[in-house]
Amino acid sequence: MKTVGIIGTGRVGSTLAQLAVAAGSSVVISNSRGPETLAGLITELGPNARAATPAESAAAGDLVVVSVPVRAYRDVPVAPLSGKTVIDTVNYDPELHGRIAELDDPTGPATTSEILQQHLPLSHVVKACNNIFFLTLGSLSRPTAAADRTALPIAGDDADAKGEAAAFLDALGYDSVDVGPLTEGWRYQPGTPAHRVYVGDSIHDAVPAGTDTVRTALAAAVRPSSMLGISAEERH
Numbered sequence: 186m187k188t189v190g191i192i193g194t195g196r197v198g199s200t201l202a203q204l205a206v207a208a209g210s211s212v213v214i215s216n217s218r219g220p221e222t223l224a225g226l227i228t229e230l231g232p233n234a235r236a237a238t239p240a241e242s243a244a245a246g247d248l249v250v251v252s253v254p255v256r257a258y259r260d261v262p263v264a265p266l267s268g269k270t271v272i273d274t275v276n277y278d279p280e281l282h283g284r285i286a287e288l289d290d291p292t293g294p295a296t297t298s299e300i301l302q303q304h305l306p307l308s309h310v311v312k313a314c315n316n317i318f319f320l321t322l323g324s325l326s327r328p329t330a331a332a333d334r335t336a337l338p339i340a341g342d343d344a345d346a347k348g349e350a351a352a353f354l355d356a357l358g359y360d361s362v363d364v365g366p367l368t369e370g371w372r373y374q375p376g377t378p379a380h381r382v383y384v385g386d387s388i389h390d391a392v393p394a395g396t397d398t399v400r401t402a403l404a405a406a407v408r409p410s411s412m413l414g415i416s417a418e419e420r421h
Contacts, residue, residue, distance in 0.1 A: 190246020196319035198252035215242040267307040296370040309346030312370040326358025336360040340370040378402040
């Protein structure tokens with residue numbers, strides 16, 4: 186992966202930027218407040234990172250990560266992402282971000298990735314990195330074939346895009362488990378076993394989980410009827 190565009194520089198977006206730079210990629214990062222607000226993060230990331238606008242990040246990335254609050258998904262630029270693989274790391278958190286009518290409708294989309302895909306009809310959205318705490322994401326990275334390598338689930342409607350996402354995760358230090366189409370992404374949303382599969386006694390205790398462990402957690406998922414009863418820890 187030559188260049189990774191990152192739209193959203195919160196905890197997960199910034200962690201992915203750090204892992205991508207460590208893996209040898211260039212990153213072009215952006216947020217809603219403007220490139221000038223990212224000077225500190227750019228200094229931390231080093232010469233292979235630069236700040237830009239969301240549209241510039243989208244245009245520059247060979248692969249693009251979207252890590253914004255779900256309420257802001259309509260602000261993600263459409264045209265520069267045409268034909269590209271877009272990794273959606275977003276979770277729906279009504280307490281923090283307010284309720285989203287599309288996701289509350291039992292007859293509508295079940296995941297943030299589905300509404301993002303509707304917003305980006307010419308892109309290939311893959312749901313990934315939403316079920317792992319940002320500190321855990323930073324600490325469980327391992328070399329390929331390491332005995333304690335962790336796996337992350339991915340879901341998407343395009344096989345090639347999922348392959349590209351899996352290669353990206355591999356470069357970052359993670360195996361992947363293909364869950365199927367975007368509609369199956371609910372299996373590792375907040376409140377499911379796969380959303381806590383890397384957590385020990387507390388959310389700050391990182392526990393490696395290989396492909397078999399993650400598959401077992403995904404299979405045990407029971408689709409939640411509401412986000413209202415989900416704890417802050419489960420939502421991260």
